[in-house]
Amino acid sequence: MVRPGSGSLPGIPDAFDLHRSSFFEVLRRDAPEAVPSVMGGAPLSEELRASVVEGTTVLAVIAADGVVIAGDRRATAGNLISRGDMRKVFPADSSSAIAISGAAGPAMELAKVFATELEHYEKVEGEPLSLEGKSNKLAGMVRAHLPMAMQGLVVVPLFAGVDPRTGTGRIFEYDPAGGRYVATDQAATGSGSLAARATLKRFADPQAPIGTAVRTAITALTDAAEEDSATGGPDLMRRIYPIVAIIDADGYRELDDDAVRTEIEAVLESRRR
């Protein structure tokens, strides 16, 4: 152990600590009560299961100069709609974002730990992780969540960002066991993903400008909401719209409500009879 002085100082990191730059590992070691751990025991009872809030459809689309990541606003618990204004898209850092589906509590926690992890690494090491490195780190965190997934609290994130070295947008998909898959032009996850994918496959074009990708994302979310009861459509009455974020050379930014509404109205207008 190499420490300044004789090592009498708690909290001072060891020199060759493999997890020196990882916030997740610091938490696991120094504040285990803050990390979801192996709970053991049987899967959740049906009653309990029905009261767990679930987030549904999120998706991402690659464009020529960036990537669009979006999600609907519905959360369900059993066969009830529990929220109409849930956020499922979170900035992970200035050039990447994480979108979540599955058990909402652990999923939002995952997004929060992951964002802290990236910032922690950047501060300790003096430079940010590569996009590839970020996506691998997230895979490890999803894998660590597996025991909870086996009890029924499945969390499946979607990760998208711009690689600062190449300036191109990339998307990474995950499975509940921590499998990581690179998506070529689009990806969707959550209960409405089947319907969303059908639309994404038809319209996604990695050579198109970012505006086209935004339209594709909103069209796919609208289709998912039409086919899947757990995916929320745009709530024009309460003015609750999907969260749509763009990541390009200028970094992460979310479209404001007016911009999203204009896009939604254009999509709906083309379907009006």
Next chain:
Amino acid sequence: MAANYYVAPEQLMKDRAEYARKGIARGRPLVAVEFANGVVFAGENPTASLYKTSEIYDRIGFAAVGRYNEYESLRVAGIRLADVKGYQYAREDVSAKPLANAYSQALGASFMGDSKPLEVELLIAQVDGDGPDEPPIELYHILYDGSIVDEHRFVVIGGDTEPLTTALEAQWSAGLGRDEAVRLAVGVLAESAGRELRADGLEVSGLDATRERRRFFRLRGTELDELLDA
């Protein structure tokens, strides 16, 4: 069997303090200058990557002089403390005072108990404070023995601080802009060094309350040179 000779506690403390002071004085001093919306750190640093200043959290910055390996460990420990606290409670709950206290405890414990005291001096700064207990700008100076001083306007840490403090005393004024504060800080360093200082030999960073969320900034390369020439 080795005999334990009696050493008077006063003598022991004196020797340890002298040892730490000597170690710290080997490095170049670092200045921190308050401006209207924040704090600027500036020091001579010929390397472009081995930093003496760092971001700790949204509103908190860190600056150190002395032994690199020692303050680097302390810096990482501070980031850990801040990140864990901000994660478990809320981002606004992370503030400079408890962090400065932790550093003070760590340095104090090392000064008394370790085989050699840590040869470092630290600065913890916080901007954008609100409320009666949080002034807009806080600046804590923590010495090798754990003693802690609440500084205002400007502070110089490291060896040979006297000429820099005198120069800042004469030239500092309230309500400086960020760029003016950078020029003032680098100006007094250059004056004391007796030569011109350019971006490649300087480390300039700081905290600016007008920035979004992460207030820490670093100035380097042509951006810094242009600012110094302005």
